[in-house]
Amino acid sequence: MKKTVLIEEMPWQDFARAIALDDTIIIPVGSTEEHGPQSPLGTDFFIARALARAIGEKSGAMVAPAIPIGNAEALLDFPGTISIDPAILGSLVYGICENFIRHGAGHFFFVNGHGGNTMALRHAASDLFAKYGVFISSSEWWVLMPKISRFNSHDHGGKFETSMMMAIDESLVDLTRADTKQIKKLTEGISFDYGFYYRGANITLNIPTPVITPNGNFGDPSEEAEKSLGLGMFEAYTDYCADLVKEIRSVPVRPVQGGIN
Numbered sequence: 308m309k310k311t312v313l314i315e316e317m318p319w320q321d322f323a324r325a326i327a328l329d330d331t332i333i334i335p336v337g338s339t340e341e342h343g344p345q346s347p348l349g350t351d352f353f354i355a356r357a358l359a360r361a362i363g364e365k366s367g368a369m370v371a372p373a374i375p376i377g378n379a380e381a382l383l384d385f386p387g388t389i390s391i392d393p394a395i396l397g398s399l400v401y402g403i404c405e406n407f408i409r410h411g412a413g414h415f416f417f418v419n420g421h422g423g424n425t426m427a428l429r430h431a432a433s434d435l436f437a438k439y440g441v442f443i444s445s446s447e448w449w450v451l452m453p454k455i456s457r458f459n460s461h462d463h464g465g466k467f468e469t470s471m472m473m474a475i476d477e478s479l480v481d482l483t484r485a486d487t488k489q490i491k492k493l494t495e496g497i498s499f500d501y502g503f504y505y506r507g508a509n510i511t512l513n514i515p516t517p518v519i520t521p522n523g524n525f526g527d528p529s530e531e532a533e534k535s536l537g538l539g540m541f542e543a544y545t546d547y548c549a550d551l552v553k554e555i556r557s558v559p560v561r562p563v564q565g566g567i568n
C-alpha cells in the first residue's frame with residue numbers, strides 16, 4: 308500500500324496511528340466558479356487541493372478531503388458557478404474540525420483557495436478556538452506570495468492564477484481562449500485594477516461582476532500566464548507553509564472540553 312498524507316486514501320487504523328504522533332490536520336477549502344474562458348470552474352478547488360497535498364507531503368501532516376464549493380455569490384451571473392452561503396460553509400468547516408478534534412486533532416492549517424471563503428473560515432476558526440482551544444492558522448496563497456517570494460499574485464483568472472492552474476494541470480487550461488475584456492475605468496474618477504480606486508485609495512463598490520469583466524478575467528492571462536511561473540509560486544508557497552506547519556505543531560493548545568478527546 309502506498310504511503311500517503313491524504314486522509315481519504317488511508318485505512319482508519321493508519322489515521323489513528325498518525326494522529327497520535329502528530330495532531331495537525333491540513334484542510335483545503337476551494338470553490339467552483341468561473342475563472343475566465345481559458346480555465347476550469349474548479350480552479351480554486353484544484354489549487355487548494357494540490358497546495359494542501361504538497362504542504363502535507365513536505366511537512367508530514369495529514370490532509371483532509373478538499374471542500375470543492377465555497378462562497379462565490381458575486382460570480383453567479385456566470386453559468387456553472389456554484390455558491391453556498393458563508394454561514395453554511397463556516398458551519399461545514401466547523402463540523403469537520405469538530406470531528407477531527409474528537410479523533411485527537413489539536414492543530415489545523417486551512418489552505419484557502421478563494422477570497423470569498425475568508426470571512427467564513429475566520430469565524431469558524433475563532434468559534435473552534437473559543438469552544439475547544441485548538442490552534443488554527445488559515446492561509447491564502449495570493450496574499451502570502453508577495454511577502455515570501457518575488458511573485459505578486461493578486462488576480463482572478465489572470466496571469467498568476469492561470470499560471471498556478473497550469474502548474475497543477477496544464478491540460479485543463481487553453482490560453483488560446485483567453486482575452487481580457489475587463490474595464491480600466493468605472494467613471495472618470497474611479498479606476499479598476501482588481502478593486503476600485505478613487506484618488507489612489509481602494510474603495511468598496513457592489514456592481515455586477517460582468518459589468519467589470521464580461522468574460523470573467525481579471526488581468527490578462529493570454530500574454531503572460533506560463534507554467535514555469537506557476538511552478539515557481541507553487542514551490543515558494545508550499546515550502547513556506549510546510550515550515551510553518553512544522554512550527555505550529557508546538558503551539559500549546561488548551562485541553563479539549565467535554566471529555567471527547
Ligand SMILES: [Zn+2]
Pocket residue numbers: 342350351420421463464468
Ligand atoms: Zn480563483
